[in-house]
Amino acid sequence: MVYRCRFDEALGLSIEARTAYARDGVLVLEDFVPAAQCQGLQQRALELVAEHAPQAPGTVFSARDQRYAKDAYFENSARGIGAFFEAGAFDAQGRLCVPLERAINKLGHAMHDLDPVFQAFSHGARLQAVADGVGLGDAKLVQSMYIFKQPGIGGEVNCHQDATYLYTEPQSVVGFWFAIEDAHRGNGCLGGLLGGQRGGLKQVFRRQAGGALQLEPLQADLRWDMEALEWLEVRQGTLIVFNGLFPHLSEPNHSAQSRHAYTLHAVSGQATYPASNWIQPGGMPFTGFV
Numbered sequence: 001m002v003y004r005c006r007f008d009e010a011l012g013l014s015i016e017a018r019t020a021y022a023r024d025g026v027l028v029l030e031d032f033v034p035a036a037q038c039q040g041l042q043q044r045a046l047e048l049v050a051e052h053a054p055q056a057p058g059t060v061f062s063a064r065d066q067r068y069a070k071d072a073y074f075e076n077s078a079r080g081i082g083a084f085f086e087a088g089a090f091d092a093q094g095r096l097c098v099p100l101e102r103a104i105n106k107l108g109h110a111m112h113d114l115d116p117v118f119q120a121f122s123h124g125a126r127l128q129a130v131a132d133g134v135g136l137g138d139a140k141l142v143q144s145m146y147i148f149k150q151p152g153i154g155g156e157v158n159c160h161q162d163a164t165y166l167y168t169e170p171q172s173v174v175g176f177w178f179a180i181e182d183a184h185r186g187n188g189c190l191g192g193l194l195g196g197q198r199g200g201l202k203q204v205f206r207r208q209a210g211g212a213l214q215l216e217p218l219q220a221d222l223r224w225d226m227e228a229l230e231w232l233e234v235r236q237g238t239l240i241v242f243n244g245l246f247p248h249l250s251e252p253n254h255s256a257q258s259r260h261a262y263t264l265h266a267v268s269g270q271a272t273y274p275a276s277n278w279i280q281p282g283g284m285p286f287t288g289f290v
């Protein structure tokens with residue numbers, strides 16, 4: 001069973017919490033974010049959708065040029081704010097069949113740097129204290145995402161390890177997943193393979209010599225041992241912290257209830273960050289929590 005506790009403002013992460021994280025690769029911190037702050041982020045995310053979604057490619061799919069436009073848009077979002085549609089938001093003719101605010105799968109990937117509301121939320125001593133507790137003393141933020149998991153059409157996220165996309169040597173990426181709304185089996189909560197981080201990294205998403213991004217296998221067997229799967233049902237305001245090698249997933253949302261989450265990914269400033277990773281600091285250096 002995943003270890004659940006509250007963050008101690010004075011003491012930080014307890015020995016028990018640190019031990020559980022080392023064993024399982026994941027830790028659940030309940031009541032980390034006050035409800036009013038969750039609502040503020042939700043409100044701001046909707047404003048960002050209104051601002052950015054109209055420029056997002058994807059309202060007509062399957063055309064060849066559309067594919068290039070989508071790839072370029074995705075890559076530019078590494079140091080910007082992009083809006084990405086749910087596949088289920090379109091009809092067979094490729095026309096949007098839900099209102100824009102119900103059509104977006106996620107916003108990403110630099111709100112933590114570029115948007116004042118998300119910037120303020122994504123920094124501070126509390127987050128650094130959590131990072132310290134899981135062994136990420138020199139944390140550098142590389143990515144943020146606001147995931148909507150829309151009612152009815154919220155897509156599945158296949159089992160993966162975040163170190164596949166944010167590779168460092170040695171492995172250092174840590175995921176900070178904030179439940180902006182209650183997340184449960186019905187609306188597509190996270191699930192993960194406890195202890196699965198010990199099996200090492202299965203794949204890496206690297207820029208190839210020709211410039212294209214591609215998944216490369218690092219192990220012969222890419223299957224997951226689903227025996228170890230545990231569902232991480234959490235209330236609004238919970239922070240789930242997980243190791244970059246922790247395998248995790250979420251199911252489609254067939255319910256009438258959305259499942260908003262905000263995620264931050266940080267790496268160690270002491271680790272080597274390769275030029276082949278899809279996200280590069282560019283003109284902006286990766287900033288710390290403090």
Ligand SMILES: O=C(O)CCC(=O)C(=O)O
Pocket residue numbers: 147157162175177190248249250261263
């Ligand atoms: O929220 C989800 O469904 C998946 C999130 C995820 O994979 C992550 O935060 O690393």
Ligand SMILES: [Fe+2]
Pocket residue numbers: 160161162175248
């Ligand atoms: Fe992930």
